[in-house]
Amino acid sequence: MHDDSALVEARIARTHRDRIAPAIRSPRAPVAVEAWEAPGEPVPFAEAAGRAFSPLERGEPWGRPWGTTWLRVRGSLPGGWRERVEAGTHEAELVVDLGFTPGQPGFQSEGLVYTPQGSVLKGLEPLNDWIALPAGEDGFEVYIEAASNPDVGSDWSFRPTPVGDRATAGDDPLYRFGGVEVVLRDRAVFALDRDWTTLAGLLAVLPERSPRRAGVLRALERASDALDPDDVAGSAADARAALAPALASSATGSAHRVAAVGHAHIDSAWLWPVRETVRKCARTFSNVLDLMDRYPDFVFAASSAQQYLWMQESYPEIFDRIRARVAEGRWVPVGGMWVESDTNMPGGEALARQFVAGKGYFLRELGVETTEVWLPDSFGYSAALPQIVAASASDSFLTQKISWNETNVMPHHTFLWEGIDGSRVFTHFPPVDRYNSDLGAVDLDRAERQHAERGISDLSLVPFGFGDGGGGPTREMIETAHRKRDLEGSPRVELTRPDDFFAQAKAELPAPSTWSGELYLEFHRGTYTSQARTKAGNRRSEHLLREAELWAATAAVRHGAAYPADRLRDLWRTVLLQQFHDILPGSSIAWVHQQAEEEYARVAAELEEIVDASLDVLAGGTPPPDDGTSGREDVVFNAAPVTVDGVAAMAAGHPGARPRAGVSRTDDGFVLEGEGIRVVVDARGEIVSLIDTATGREAIAPEGRGNVLQLFRDTPNQWDAWDLDHHFNRTPQGASRVSSARIEGDAVVVEHEIGRSAVTQRLRIAPHGLAVDIETTVDWHERQKLLKLSFDVDVLADTAASEIQFGHVRRPVHANTSWDAARFETVAHRWLHVDEPGFGVTLANDRVYGHDVTRRERAGGGGTTRVRESLLRAPVFPDPSADQGVHVFRHALSTGGILDAVAEGYRLNLPTRSRRGGPVEPLVRVEGAPSVLVEAVKLAEDGSGDVVVRLYEARGGRARGRLVPGFAAAGAVRTDLLERPLDHRPDDALALDLRPFELVTVRIGRA
Template sequence: MYDNTDQVELRIDRFVRDHIVPAIYRRSVPLRIESWDVPGEPVAFREAVRQAYRSVDIDTPWSRPWGTTWFHVSGEVPAGWGSDGTAVELLIDLGFTQGQAGFQAEGLVYRRDGGIVKAIEPLNGYVPVTADLAGVIDLYVEAASNPDVGGSAFYEPTPLGDPATAGTEPIYTLRRMDIAERDVNVWELERDSWTLIGLMRELDPALPRRAEILRALESMCDAVDPDDVAGTAHLGRDALRRVLGAPAYASAHTSIAVGHAHIDSAWLWPTRETIRKCARTFSNVLQLMDDDPDFVFACSSAQQYAWMKEFYPELFERIRARVREGRFVPVGGMWVESDTNMPGGEALVRQFVAGKAFFLREFGVDPKVAWLPDSFGYTAALPQIVKGAGSDSFVTQKLSWNDTNKMPHHSFLWEGIDGSRVFTHFPPSDTYNSDLSAADLARAQRQYAEKGRSNISLALFGFGDGGGGPTREMLAAARRTSDLEGSPRIRLGTPQGFFEEAKATLPDPAIWTGEMYLEFHRGTYTSQARTKQGNRRSEHLLREAELWSATAAARGLLDYPYGALQSLWETVLLLQFHDILPGSSIAWVHQQAESEYSRVAAELAELIAAAQRALAGTGTAELVFNAAPVTADGVVPLGASVAATHRPVRPLQRQDGTLLENGIVQARFDESGLLVSFVDLASRRELVAPGEVASLLQVFRDIPNNWDAWDIDVAYRRNGTDLRAPISVGVAGDVLEVTHAHGASRITQRYWLLEGARELQIETVVDWHEHATLLKLAFPLDLRADQAASEIQFGHVKRPTYVNTSWDHAHFETIAHRWVHVGEPGFGAAIANGSTYGHDITRTMREDGGTTTQVRESLLRAPQFPDPHADQGAHVLRTALAVAPGVLDAAAAGYRLNLPLRTVTGASPQAVSPLVAVSSPGVFVEAVKLAEDRSGDLVVRLYEAQGSRVTTTVEFGVPVSRVRPTDLLERELPHPGWAGEEPVELTLRPFEIVTLRASRA
């Protein structure tokens, strides 16, 4: 007997495609269509229905890029439709590209009274005609003509990401608006066939089960009459019934399937479109819940719920009702699914503070599962933050994208820098947008790393990125694979239920310690420098505004601006979303971000000034306010004093160059303005490696293999140019200025040295007009450092400077916050920055036997996609090169650069005493504020910064009656606390975060 498997499969595919699928809808009639084009930004339903509509036909082009057209559709259901195993639906095709679920036009359907029915998506284009319509169709469709900026090609520069360049011609053509009669039995037959065809192709050809399914599908083709599919579909289903009814293997993997719809809060669309995407997706979800009582949907991002409450209150109340049932499940607990590499420690805490406050206030729900499936790597500080916010589990997916190494676990304990551990799961299907296909399920079963010890995983299903979320087809797939031979078992459930079961089946999980570095998307540490600078500045301004406002309020000098600070924090938290702060969004998104950061800075400056004026009083004395938790030569930390600010020293010009010296350090520049020496005068140690130049500008070709704004590939190192020949060198006042030209760009480095300081200040002013080019600032240092310490949230991580393994090799571009430290015992250097995150740190051996450790900052990029004008124009970037024996010295330099002193004219020479002070130099106060519940209690967040156990005392600058430790959400912990008159003594483990709440006396 010969093997004709290939021919049989071809027959099955064609029979389903050409006969069964076309028979799903028995008949259809067109609707009457009228339209109105919105002249500007989207409008609400109540405004849209008052407009004058014009009659239009199918094949009519509609709407410009980013425009909106409202369609009014009307008609009558023909008599007799909707009986005899059929359902009446509307079928709408706005001009979709059928190959992808999102990245294109979408629509939202309203009843005449303004109630939302569901959405229209490329792969979800039906609207049920419910009994309450009584056969009369009178609906409105809000159609968004969002352009395909990059869903089909993530390489080409495009003008579509900016409304100013996107054009005004219509980009979609209306294809279909019909009343249709769906044959439910034929639809079920198509779902039976889809499930079995997919399963068959995942099975080993040698397995009898595969052959059994093949022959059953062949019998189905024989049983169904292509000329009468509706009349014979039941015979086809009978032919498949036995193979569909065969139970799963006893050892089959189980996947808990949870509905999901990964909606980026901005990306290839602006936030205003995200609001509408949420409404569309959530309306689809609610409609499915009406039809399927077992369906559960998980949704993170309190911001997206808040948008629904503000802009779609009726929809929000429907969501609230399903939340009460436990079927619409808030997860994550964060304001948005933020990046975790670049937000500061307090900002990551506030993601949970703001997010959980919303969920508790609106739903009475405290999500226990942290949820970041798509962020670009995960800081080693996150386990402690997750646990401190009251959560116990964590979900992500992104590390399946690693380009070099495969993560060895799917269910495990993730241990952070302080020792905190959180149970973590990676869905082994390697997607958070599953359609529950046989391919996805088989991949999960095949790849699950804990097999043999555990046999359960999580499956997140639904079209993401504006694709509309879960569909009825996916739910049909879940039902068919709940217990099917050859397939993993699928069970609909909740995230919390999954984690309870997973922890029970894996009582002794493996441990992953430290950061979860994504070996991909390394360019996101640098792309869109202005967005990153706005974030860094906003975080520090928020710190100052809270500190000085709390200090003034605690002393009865002004009212604490609770509402303003909450609103400003929510803006900054939104902009930390994992496609905004990383610089991977369209131009429109980053233009809005920069505008918002400007507004935030202006409003915070007013709050800071008002509080400092209140504290300073009236007078002519100069008070110096310091918000940094470090002492700097007589300046009181977290308070104000009358100490004068340090002045720059005068540069000394010599025949061989320029000298800057303050008795502590000496910086020497050659006649070309290149930094050739930086000496610690006390030890006489030279920091610049022999024969090298520090603060050296380097430009590299930057053409990644895949995703422009996202990626830096290691190959960039092969094509670099040092800028050693400036076009001008000169002294302007107390500053040495060195200007370089490269291509169409001009770069000026400005150097100055303050009296009493151990760091050289470097300001790089760039007028950037390059493309596909990476600008770095290099510091080759005469140090042998096996590891480099890089600041992260509430501490630092140490990474090797050598390359022993593939894991080391993959870390060729890494993240640091305000500082990097490299050193030998007792001596070292810090490179501090004002808004730079990307770094690479390497070491080489010299012919003299010494070691050069090189630290390079990645200052600017110029990616072409998705914003072809990314990073173009003017930038001012701050760096400091400091003598720093240890990490606390590096941290001090980082704080000083990012929290400059403020001088205010005020009353007497009497200083404004600190509101809170700690006795240990290794404990940093990260936040001082008033409590979120507006009780007036003081809240202080501090952490151990060196990585060692330490005991400290905490003192308050105002009378307090009681002090209690709390979690990050300011909820009291089981601890007796301290009476107000006794000192607060704390012993902190390495990198421990402590939050104290003090009631004022």
């Protein structure tokens, strides 16, 4: 017998495409539609429903970019249809085509359906285009809020486009209306479609000559014979009967098991603005609620407290329905964070506040304690995160993104992830390699085939539902899951909750493998640099929040001033939202980043008001010193946890005499001299020598230079704003051209041209005399270029220490392995330090995150280290004008150890402030442990007035000391991040005996 399987497969595919799929919705009849276009931003239902609507015909253009058009759909069922609905064989539905691109689940027009009374029914998406009509009624009327969102890169071509900016998006209609039809959905044909699709999918994954594949193929062939093409509805039952034996065949005992969790990854901003995300959430969440009414076993997980708050504020009816399903246990809040944030660039306290704000919201509003961290799509994961997760009383972590690695494959899918302090969190990477699966055979086969722990555990999680732009699960996906509960040739599928999955996975893997250190994504390295203004706004906001909380708490405790808790909470929420993993990384459309910059400006203005008001209270409430003088003196306030220019940490005092600093001209450059360093700058503004005067040690490598501007071509292989590819190093664009070098006051000022951009640098000795401060002003006018600032230092470093949250991580400088080589661009926060025994060099900054550190051959023998910071990029997608204009960067180059590096990072990012008054003692201080730093001082979240202190060990070693309150205390207790007492805590909460990098929260009552 000849092999005719290819012909049979072709017949099976055509039977489904041309016979079954069209018969699901039959008969069909057009429905009249009227429209009203909102002239500006979206309007509420009540306002739209009262407007004058005009007819909208099929094929008519509609929808300017980012516009909203309201549709009113009215009609009745054609004669004879009601009988079939009442007989239970059919369901009456409206099918809406807003002009959808076929086969694409998102990134285009969408709609939200309302009743005439203003209640939300469900969302409309390209692959979820139906509205169920109520039983027992022939007439119907619905309103649709149709959003004409541009299709920005749905084909992943990522070409430059003006539509991401309202100023350049234009007003021409984007879509042609495809019409609305009333249909009868044939239940039997729909069931046949699901049977057929489920089995046909197996043909793509089963071994070519396996008995099971042959059996499925012949079952579908028999069903094709049984199906009458002239009467699909009438013969659907016969076709299903032919498929029944194949569907009834049980999975093997060793089959992989899939915990299927309904999911809809909704980016809080990306190729759409934040305001559109609010509506995306309403569409998706209403779809999910509708499915829950239809499928009692359907479970859905959604992260991001911010998105729940949007529903609570803008769609209270949807929120109330969500709250009811949460109480039932079928809607599962996950993640415990305010948003699915980036974890590379937020500072330590900001990342902690993601959990304080997120978990706090879920506890207050929904009565739920989330225990798993849910970050499927962020661009790599900080080595500090396990400790922060543990400190938030969470115990599990899920992501999928590391499967995007370009070079190396993670060796585990379920494992313990160990952070810089030794904390471990149970972690799962779904081997399906997607966070928006459709539960199709290809996805599930991938999950089974790739599962690294097979043979030890046969369980993995699969998030299913359309994502990124929302949409979520569909009825087709749930029906597929039901058919794969126990199906030969497929993993077993169970609809379940994420916490149930984690409990089962932990039971099956009592001794999982351990991965130590960061989960570095070998991809999307450009996100450390893209959209520099957004990153600068984040850094400035984090430090202003520190100042505002510290001084407001001090004013409240010292003088009874009102603590602006609500205002600070709202400002924190704004900053946390901007840390979403497509905002802070710089990978969103222009509108998103313009709005982020506006929000950062508002946050800064409000925080400056809080700081000023608090300092006025503190300066005004402190008597002048009893030194025989009249009036008050200048007082310098220092919010850093380390002494700056002689002013005590987190306190205020009279400024002392500053170290002398001098600048002079030489024949071929300039000399800058301070108390602890001597710096030689050549006529190009490049540092050719930096002597540590205490040791006489030279910090600049022989024949090397520091403060060198380098421009490179930056044309990633794939995605502009996301990626920085290693080949940029091979395409330098020439040295800068110096037009002027001079002395102004205590600074050397150098003016450059590089590419089409202008750069002005000011180099001066820092006020404390121990560093050279470099201010770089760039007027940037490049496209697809990368600007780096380079320093060759005379240190033979094995590793580079980069500040991360509550500590630092050391990464190899060499590229011995493929893992090392792939880390050619890395993240650091306020400082990066390279050292050898006895000597180290620090480069600190006030807004930069992307770095690279490499080993060089040393003139005269040995090796040196090159440290470079990535200042600016110029990607053309998704924002073709990214980063154009003026930017100001501040750096400091110094010598010393790790704690000196920490001090420099705080100095650059926390400027001191002056008032007339007397000294102000710190609200708290640490005695006996110089490596223990206070990161946050605030009043308790519950309004009790207790003082909450967050501190950490910064050097990476053991530390003993004591936390000393500067006020009358009434007891202290160690707590988690949410300020709840720990189960296991020391009797004396103020006695500090810390592990390397240990993070501690102390709550101190006030007497």
